[in-house]
Every structure is written in structure tokens, then in C-alpha cells.
Amino acid sequence: MSLHPAKPSPGRRIGTLLRFPVGVLLVSWQYMWRVTALHRSETAGGPGDLPPALPAGLVDELTQRLADGAGPMFRRRFTVRIRGARMSPEALIDAVAADPNRPAPSTVAVFHKTGGGGGPARVGDEYRVQMPGPWDGPVRVLHRDPVTIRLGTLRGHLEAGQIQFTAWEDQDEDDGEGGLRFRVEAWSRAGDRWADLIYSRLRVAKEIQFNMWVHFVLGAAALAGGRPHGGVTIETRSIPPEDCEAAQHC
Numbered sequence: 001m002s003l004h005p006a007k008p009s010p011g012r013r014i015g016t017l018l019r020f021p022v023g024v025l026l027v028s029w030q031y032m033w034r035v036t037a038l039h040r041s042e043t044a045g046g047p048g049d050l051p052p053a054l055p056a057g058l059v060d061e062l063t064q065r066l067a068d069g070a071g072p073m074f075r076r077r078f079t080v081r082i083r084g085a086r087m088s089p090e091a092l093i094d095a096v097a098a099d100p101n102r103p104a105p106s107t108v109a110v111f112h113k114t115g116g117g118g119g120p121a122r123v124g125d126e127y128r129v130q131m132p133g134p135w136d137g138p139v140r141v142l143h144r145d146p147v148t149i150r151l152g153t154l155r156g157h158l159e160a161g162q163i164q165f166t167a168w169e170d171q172d173e174d175d176g177e178g179g180l181r182f183r184v185e186a187w188s189r190a191g192d193r194w195a196d197l198i199y200s201r202l203r204v205a206k207e208i209q210f211n212m213w214v215h216f217v218l219g220a221a222a223l224a225g226g227r228p229h230g231g232v233t234i235e236t237r238s239i240p241p242e243d244c245e246a247a248q249h250c
Contacts, residue, residue: 016097036218037231045237049075051162053185053249054152058124058142064153064191069160073189073239076210080217080232082172085180086225089167090146092182095223096165097121097149098150103219108212114138121149140164153191154171161188162250167220182220184213189244210234 003246050073051066066073087095096103097120109131116125125141130209137157143150143164150164163186170179186209221228244250 005240010042028118031098035100039213039233040099040229040236041234042236042238045075045215045239047239047243047247049073049237049239050243050247051075051250052067052122052143052150055123055142058152060141062138062140062154064155064157064160066160066162066187066189066247067245069189069191069244070193070241071190071216072241073161073187073244075237075239076188076213077235078186078213078217079235080182081229082180082182082221082224082226083229084226085221087223089169092167092180092220092224093147093149093165094120096220097144100127105212105215105219108215114147115140126154127151137200153188154207158191158194159188160191161186163188165220180224180226182217182224184216186213187250189241 010213022191047073054063054065085092100121104111108120109129112128112130114128116122121127121144123141123144126138127141128138129237138154139151139157141149142152142162147168148164152162153159163184166185168181168185170181180235188209214234217232218228
């Protein structure tokens with residue numbers, strides 16, 4: 001089993017601050033050049049928006065539960081409709097599991113496997129996601145089925161929560177091209193009060209996360225051999241801290 005620090009060290013916190021302007025510049029530059037339509041909505045949420053329960057066999061001293069974090073939780077769904085895809089939902093998730101760096105924006109995030117054997121992502125495998133802002137942190141694969149991969153944060157991550165990648169056939173497709181949808185769903189709150197200041201109060205880190213996952217779903221469309229249709233839909237629901245702290249199972 002790989003080892004991770006219990007919480008970010010002072011040196012890492014300073015490094016986060018130093019890298020922060022770089023992340024902001026990258027986000028600003030990519031916003032300037034993005035031509036894909038983005039459809040954003042933000043609404044209030046509640047207990048029904050909490051993530052799935054953590055698998056008991058994968059909870060240990062490294063697990064960073066939702067209740068361990070600080071501030072509100074944001075449930076965010078990034079969904080793209082893909083036309084002309086040459087992959088099935090299962091094949092697309094297999095490709096993401098084999099190398100999550102293929103859809104990921106390399107200027108913003110790089111996945112490094114730190115635990116588990118070689119090959120595609122399996123339940124129990126661990127990764128560290130390196131980013132130019134505060135979203136550098138360890139995660140563990142909590143669930144894997146033919147059309148889903150779900151990751152959970154580990155201690156040392158500046159977020160607490162889970163992230164899920166899902167693909168499915170687009171039943172609304174009627175032009176004969178073959179329809180596919182891909183979604184990144186994140187249930188996340190700041191990992192501690194320091195991260196809460198950067199994430200939910202200053203909001204810049206929240207936008208870096210936003211930028212990363214928009215690019216990820218567009219990268220998944222390209223990986224599937226198709227093209228995005230109708231832009232990217234982003235739904236955000238805010239869940240108050242008291243609901244998060246009551247969710248010891250998440």
C-alpha cells in the first residue's frame with residue numbers, strides 16, 4: 001500500500017500558493033480560446049445530492065471522507081453529447097481506465113499511478129493527480145464496472161469527496177450517426193479550512209477544477225472518435241456543511 005501524508009505540509013501549502021498564479025493564467029488563456037458552448041446552471045441542493053457510500057473494504061486510515069472536509073459541498077455534473085463516436089460506452093470507459101491522461105488536459109492535470117499493479121485502473125489502485133493549482137492530490141479507485149469508474153480522495157488531497165466517469169448510449173440520437181454521452185460527476189468540498197478559503201471563498205480554484213473537467217469531457221469525445229454536439233452542460237448543486245458532516249458513510 002502506498003503512503004500519503006496525513007495533511008498537506010507547510011512546504012506544500014507554500015508551493016500551492018506559488019503555483020496558483022500559473023493555474024489562473026492557464027485557465028484564463030483556455031477560456032479565451034474555447035469555442036465550445038458551455039451551459040451552466042447553479043442551484044441549491046440537499047442530502048439527496050451526497051455521493052455513494054464508501055465501500056467498507058476500501059476505507060482505511062488514508063481515506064479522506066466527505067465529513068473530514070470543510071465548507072459546503074458542490075455536486076457538479078459535466079456532460080457532453082458525442083456524435084459519430086467509434087466506440088461503445090464500454091470501450092470508452094476501458095480507454096479512460098487504461099490511461100486517464102488521454103482525455104485529461106496535459107497543461108492542467110497529469111495522472112500518475114502510485115499504487116496497484118500495471119495496466120488499467122482497478123478497484124483499490126491509487127493515483128496522484130498533479131495540477132498547477134491546489135488540486136494536486138491522491139485518489140483511490142472505489143468502483144469499476146463496464147461503464148463507470150469512481151475515485152475517492154485520500155489524505156493529503158486538498159479536496160474531500162468522490163469523482164465518477166460514466167458513459168452511456170444516447171437514446172435521443174435519431175440521425176443514424178450513433179449516439180454516446182460521457183459525464184464527469186464530482187462530489188467535492190474543501191479538504192480543510194485552508195482549502196475552503198481557496199476553493200469556495202476565493203472561487204478561483206473552483207474555476208480551475210471547472211476548466212479541467214470541461215476539457216476532460218471534450219477529450220473523452222475526441223478519444224471516442226466523435227465530436228461534441230450541443231456543447232457541454234455543467235450542473236452545480238451546493239450542499240450545506242451540516243449535511244456533509246452528517247454523512248459519515250461517504
